[in-house]
Amino acid sequence: MPRMAVRETNPSFMNGVPELLILRLLEQEEMYGYEIVQAIRERTDAVIAVGEGVVYPVLHGLEREGALKSRRKTVNGRSRVYYSVTRAGTKRLAALQQTWSGLTAAIQKMMAGGRHGEAIG
Amino acid sequence: MAKRLDELREKLLRAGVAPRHVRRTVMELEEHLADLRAEEERGGQSRADAERAALKRPGSMDELAQRVIAQPQFRSLSARAPWAVLGLGPVVGLGALWMLALVILVTGWMVFMPNSETPFVRVAGVAAVYFGLGRALYFAAPVLVGWWVGSVAARQRLRVTWLLLGWALLAWCGGMGQVTAQRTMESPSCKPIAILVGFASPWTTGHLLHVAVILALTAPPYAAWRLWSARTAVE
Numbered sequence: 001m002p003r004m005a006v007r008e009t010n011p012s013f014m015n016g017v018p019e020l021l022i023l024r025l026l027e028q029e030e031m032y033g034y035e036i037v038q039a040i041r042e043r044t045d046a047v048i049a050v051g052e053g054v055v056y057p058v059l060h061g062l063e064r065e066g067a068l069k070s071r072r073k074t075v076n077g078r079s080r081v082y083y084s085v086t087r088a089g090t091k092r093l094a095a096l097q098q099t100w101s102g103l104t105a106a107i108q109k110m111m112a113g114g115r116h117g118e119a120i121g
Numbered sequence: 122m123a124k125r126l127d128e129l130r131e132k133l134l135r136a137g138v139a140p141r142h143v144r145r146t147v148m149e150l151e152e153h154l155a156d157l158r159a160e161e162e163r164g165g166q167s168r169a170d171a172e173r174a175a176l177k178r179p180g181s182m183d184e185l186a187q188r189v190i191a192q193p194q195f196r197s198l199s200a201r202a203p204w205a206v207l208g209l210g211p212v213v214g215l216g217a218l219w220m221l222a223l224v225i226l227v228t229g230w231m232v233f234m235p236n237s238e239t240p241f242v243r244v245a246g247v248a249a250v251y252f253g254l255g256r257a258l259y260f261a262a263p264v265l266v267g268w269w270v271g272s273v274a275a276r277q278r279l280r281v282t283w284l285l286l287g288w289a290l291l292a293w294c295g296g297m298g299q300v301t302a303q304r305t306m307e308s309p310s311c312k313p314i315a316i317l318v319g320f321a322s323p324w325t326t327g328h329l330l331h332v333a334v335i336l337a338l339t340a341p342p343y344a345a346w347r348l349w350s351a352r353t354a355v356e
Contacts, residue, residue, distance in 0.1 A: 033149055034156040052157070052178055053185035056149055057192060060142065064194050081149055 018050045018058045020100055023085060023093040026068065030084035033059065059083055067092045126151055129182045134278045136190040137200025146189055150179070199277045207279065207287035211270050215294055218262035223316055225255030226302060238304050263295025267339030275346045288339055296332030297321045 021040050025031060031039065033055050040050045050058075062068040067089035073082050085093065126147050133143045154175050161171035179185060189195065199206040230240035233248035244252055267288055274284040297320040321328045 032152075034153050037153075052150075052153055053181075054188060056146055056153075057185075057188040060146070060189075060195070061192050064192075078152070080152060081145075 014048075016096070017048065018054055019062065020093070020096045021048065021050065022055070022058055022062065023067065023089055023096065026083055026085045027090060027093055030082045032080040032082050034080075036083075062089065125176060125182055126154075129186055131278070132182070132186040133189055134276075136186070137196045137277075138189060139195055139197035139200075140276055142189075142195045150185075154179070197277055199273060199279055203279055203283040206273065207270055207283040208290065210273075211266050211287045211291040212294060214266040214269065215262055215291060218258060218266065219298070219300075219318065222255045222259035222262065223300065223318070225251065225258065226300075227316065229255065230302070240302050259300070263291050263335045264338045267291050267335065268342055271339065271343035271346075275343060275350075284343070288336060292332045292335040292339065294320075295335045296328050296330075297324070 018040075021044075022036060025036055025039050025043075033052075036059075037050060037052055037055055040048060059068065059070075063070055063083070065088075066086060068083050069086050070081050070083050072079055074080075129150070130143055130147050133146065134140065138146075157175035157178050158168075158171045161174045162168060164171075166174060226240055229248065229251045230237065233244060233251070234240065234242070240252070270284065270287050270291070273279070274281070299319055299321050301317045301319075
């Protein structure tokens with residue numbers, strides 16, 4: 001099962017990925033924790049699963065740093081905490097995306113057999 | 122479900138995570154687990170099976186707790202600086218309440234007995250009630266602050282060592298504190314007032330007894346909580 005493979009093989013490889021994915025999702029629309037977990041699973045075809053136990057520490061950390069803001073909203077009779085990205089969060093997402101793109105390009109180049117890869121910034 | 126969340130709450134509090142943050146994490150996780158259970162039920166499971174499956178999905182509570190604990194920004198001030206909250210906090214709190222008591226004393230003196238040399242005389246009627254309020258606040262302040270400190274220690278599962286130190290300091294200040302109020306002699310026409318707050322010297326048996334009484338009145342609510350929590354933990 002891909003989800004388990006991601007979790008169990010090398011969790012440290014995933015460092016920073018939940019933050020990036022969460023910011024990207026919330027940039028598009030506000031969501032609550034359960035929705036975020038489901039959305040990441042669906043949009044990555046279950047290759048990446050941000051565990052239920054991971055999402056809240058990441059959300060709270062980002063909110064504390066000012067990258068996210070939250071509000072309580074009642075939908076269908078159930079009260080939930082919805083998160084959305086702030087201006088600082090948008091900047092942070094842009095920086096993370098740039099780093100991630102550079103990293104994946106460098107890894108792909110390396111994997112393709114390139115011998116003179118550019119330095120990763 | 123509630124038992125697992127209680128365990129998580131306890132673990133986070135004992136690790137020094139701020140109670141406000143613990144409350145929020147547990148509340149959101151509870152809502153999340155309810156969503157997972159509903160999802161499992163929609164998949165055709167019975168409620169009991171759905172609940173078991175939902176509890177497995179977030180991983181172990183230990184793992185989750187470790188992720189929260191690993192974020193230092195969520196540690197409470199009491200966990201980061203217990204000496205400040207339980208050592209200095211009670212003394213500052215006592216000072217604030219005593220200040221309020223002194224304001225009552227001085228305003229009562231100026232309003233009810235403007236020509237009296239001292240406010241420590243027998244009074245009646247409204248003045249008695251007013252001065253009684255100030256006196257009650259003055260004498261109850263160490264116990265009230267002690268209860269507050271005890272509730273902070275209980276709520277945040279703080280080490281009892283710091284609490285005992287805070288209480289000892291508080292009881293000593295409360296038992297040894299003295300207030301004197303008199304007119305200054307230099308300019309009787311202006312009738313200025315001098316209020317002096319200090320510590321008793323030399324110590325008398327009365328002062329030491331006062332310290333003991335404060336400690337005896339302060340500790341019981343916290344001790345009762347400790348007994349209760351030990352009993353519920355065993356159950």
